[in-house]
Amino acid sequence: MKINGTCHCGELAFEAEIDAEKVLVCHCDDCQMLSGSAFRSVVMSKPDGLMFTQGTPKEYIKTAxxxxxxxxxxxxxxxxxxxxxxxxxxxxxxxxxxxTVAQRNTLVPKFQIWCSSAQPWLNQLASLPAFPAGPNVDHNKV
Structure with a gap:
């Protein structure tokens, strides 16, 4: 499947060939820290399947x-x-x-990895109050 996407500011744009069966959620400590969230959602490319059509990304090398x-x-x-x-x-x-993928709404995760590092409260999300938008909601009334 061919996808495309951009960074938040639009300086980078890319196209990629991906395997739609390899959409996953990663709970590893690195993904939590690098995303600033409890997990990261990822889709795997085909070999050498990512091409930047605008801009050049910076890279940081780390030991995972x-x-x-x-x-x-x-x-x-x-x-x-x-x-x-x-x-x-x-x-x-x-x-x-x-x-960062324009087609993210159609790419549903098929599996999760590093679940031993998952935040224990994740399976409680469905029971929390949910609002269609924010921050105009008065959370003090919840």
């Missing part, structure tokens, strides 16, 4: 929770995380950050 070196690609202007991939030679498979 798995022990592997991972390049974290992001916008140098707005900081939007775009992908993670392996470091070194060979074809690259990119873990594209679903929030």
């Amino acid at each position: 929770q798995s022990g592997n070196l991972r390049a974290q690609g992001f916008c140098g202007n707005c900081g939007s995380a775009i992908y993670a991939t392996s470091v070194g030679e060979g074809a690259k498979i990119y873990g594209i950050r679903l929030g």
